[in-house]
Amino acid sequence: MAERIGLYPGTFDPVTLGHMDIIRRGAKLVDKLVIGVTTNPSKSPLFTLDERLDMVRRECADITDTRIEVRAFDSLLIEYARSLGASIILRGLRDGADFGYEYQMAGMNQYLDPDIETVFLMAHVALQPIASRLVKEIAFLGGDISNFVSPAVREDILARITTKSV
Numbered sequence: 001m002a003e004r005i006g007l008y009p010g011t012f013d014p015v016t017l018g019h020m021d022i023i024r025r026g027a028k029l030v031d032k033l034v035i036g037v038t039t040n041p042s043k044s045p046l047f048t049l050d051e052r053l054d055m056v057r058r059e060c061a062d063i064t065d066t067r068i069e070v071r072a073f074d075s076l077l078i079e080y081a082r083s084l085g086a087s088i089i090l091r092g093l094r095d096g097a098d099f100g101y102e103y104q105m106a107g108m109n110q111y112l113d114p115d116i117e118t119v120f121l122m123a124h125v126a127l128q129p130i131a132s133r134l135v136k137e138i139a140f141l142g143g144d145i146s147n148f149v150s151p152a153v154r155e156d157i158l159a160r161i162t163t164k165s166v
Contacts, residue, residue: 006030006088006119007081009073011132012037013045014153015056018123018130022092025121027066034084035060035070036077046136046160059150078112089118094128 008026012019012035027033037052039045047055049072057070073080081089089109091102099120106118123130130148139145139157146154 003031003085004029004088005084005086006033006090007036007077007084007086008033008090009036009038009077009080011040011043011045012052012056013043013047013132014135014149014157015052015059016127016130016132016135016149016153017147018092018094018127019132020059020150021124021127022090022121023060023068024063026090026119027063027068029090029119030066030088032067032069033090034086035068036073036080037070038073046157051156055153055156058152076112078109078116081109081116082113087116089116091118091120092123093120094123094131 006026006029008023010019023033023035035056037049037056039049045052053070053072060068060070077089089106091106093099093102102118102120106120109116109118122128135145135148136157138148139161145157149157
């Protein structure tokens, strides 16, 4: 039987508890999960690509029920999935707005390669409001982000904000 490879793409700037929920649950669906860390030209990241890769690797270190690889990519998602031999693209959904966008993307990806399925996982109800953009905004304004990210990621964010403020 062929190995089932899944791809979970995102910018992960920063990686949140919501991302980790999807990673942990998605890892149970495949033999190998590749977390594809990418850039988004419409976003200005708080962390460099290398910092985000290191952050995601650190946060995933304790997941042992499947093989997890964290890799950078900067290409068309479906092409990257194909290059990995992935049969699944994993996407997390928080709300209806996410669904509308992801539904359209899944349709385009299916058109580009009908052999690669998009699998949606709903975020755990307690984690649905978490968005990286909001975590950064709350942190910049001095709010408590400890319910949205791990302690290590919280420290990464606070250290970066301190250096950006100076």
